[in-house]
Amino acid sequence: MLQHVVRSTVIDAPIARVWAVLRDFNSHDQWHDVVAESRIEGDERGDQVGCVRSFTLKDGHRIREQLLTLSDTDYKSTYCIVEATVPLQRYVATVTLKPVTDGDRTFWHWESTFATPPGQERELHRMVAEGVYEAGFENLRRYLRDGGDRRGASGTTMPTALPLASRCAVVHRYGGPEMLQPGEGKAPAPAAAEVRIRQRAIGVNYFDVYLRKGWIPAMMPLPGVPGMEAAGTVIDVGAGVSGLLAGDRVAYLGPQPGAYCSVRTVPAAWVVRLPAAVEDDVAAATLLKGITADVLLRDLGHVGPGTRLLVHAAAGGVGLLVSAWARRLGATVIGTVSSAEKARVAREHGCEFPIVTAEHRFAETVQSRFGGADVVIDGIGDAARDENFVALARRGHWISLGQASGALQPISADRLVEKSITFSRPVVFDYATTPAEIGLRAARVWAALADGTLQAPPIERHALGAADEAHRRLESRRTIGALVLIA
């Protein structure tokens, strides 16, 4: 049900004076106690209808609001939330002033409608009514009494140059999922060739688990924030950045972890713009995984008509994308999954022959039914090592993408020679090193999503503050599709 909040008061000041403060869409950080920082995006003016203001609240929340109406004849301002870390949905608010001719005072009416997640109606209604509107009445009264509006603009700052608060999930000690703890950080103002992104959806990859466990300490020293990809909106850009503007919807992947946060400053070279049709969570679920699939099938597997492709964890985030894309390329797609439910989803996504095996026993089936696999895409690691050798066809290619079951023990070159096997151990970032390369591969992923070659995998969403639970789920092998953190 839509919430409707109405609050009103009478201010002991002429309407012209009150309106001079309220008509400035960028003034709240000067008089409203809950607002720590306010700025107008894209260098627009605060009285430009359509402009977007970006608030950082004292409690760390961030709200972006767009000015929809500004009327100097009706003393009215209407605005809506376009993005917020508080779950106010479809929030539209109107501030109206009216003169009290009897005493030269001002009647101030502030109302809004919005939806909330179930169960939060009362709490959010109260926050808006009391925390924002009633507190705002008192704060403006005090501001005018103290003559704050007559001091001029000397107190205003350049908020774009300031670091912004960023919530994150941080690892202080390598170990289990519980080592992921909520934390507070800062996203510095973007330097040259950097952009600062308000992140909304963050992709969770198995690689993040390795970082958390401390398998690659050089890549993530402690304390460290994992995460290689995210999607969101550009807050601001540094010098020399072209093709990206504040407000652009973007996603990125990069070889340095740190994506498990709400605001992040990254090299512009990592960033791609999002097509309108790709939602933030879909982007976070498919960018790195889709580019991985592109690298595996195109650059490494040379997968085409008739290729016998064996994909482990076929119902996982990468597995579903690889299966669907390989099928479209004409491959025979064989997959391993750990449950009948996962087999059903894998089949829906293009894996024709899912093999249900909880103990990684698949080689015999692959050999007897298909005569072996030309390409094996392996995220399992050591537990599937011997089975992979048996399952591979002559001249087969074993692509070791991950090691969810444990570190892969060294492979003897003598074993490879038995069947002329090729072994690869790719890191996807080495295949996406330049903006042009990232852009090209991302474009192929978006095009594949648009033409139906790929369908977005099922997405399991977790709050950024519950990143530990997301890892627990990922490692449980019970998830289907991709995991995404919502910041």
Place this chain on the structure above:
Amino acid sequence: MIRVYTSSVIDASADTVWSRIRDFNGLPQWHPGIADSRIENGDSSDRVGCIRHFHTRDGGMIRERLLALSDYDYSCVYEILESPMGVENYVATLKLTPVTDGARCFAEWSAEFDCAEARERELVETIGQGVFQGGFDALKRQFGGR
């Protein structure tokens, strides 16, 4: 078109003040400038379209038709059909809005009309201060307010 606008704050809830002023036939009970009032044709005073026929204390006869009445918005709109004031196309609105911080309400009374140019200033004063503010002053005396 001339516009007159008068507003005030009355120290009583909108519900309370509204119950006092919503009766289209009730002006003599609260407005000091009105001597008597009746509704023509035996209509009830909250039927939209009804006509009130009243006299001011200085003897002038005025007929006004109710154009809109809203218990939801605490507002009423009416037009003058006949009066000695020399106004044309006169439509007025009386409206209350709750003030949520405290048991107060914001009262607005406005009108738009045409008249001879030479009489604008006088009519704005008479209507805005005499009729509208005079009514608000009476309500403030009854309910409080400054």
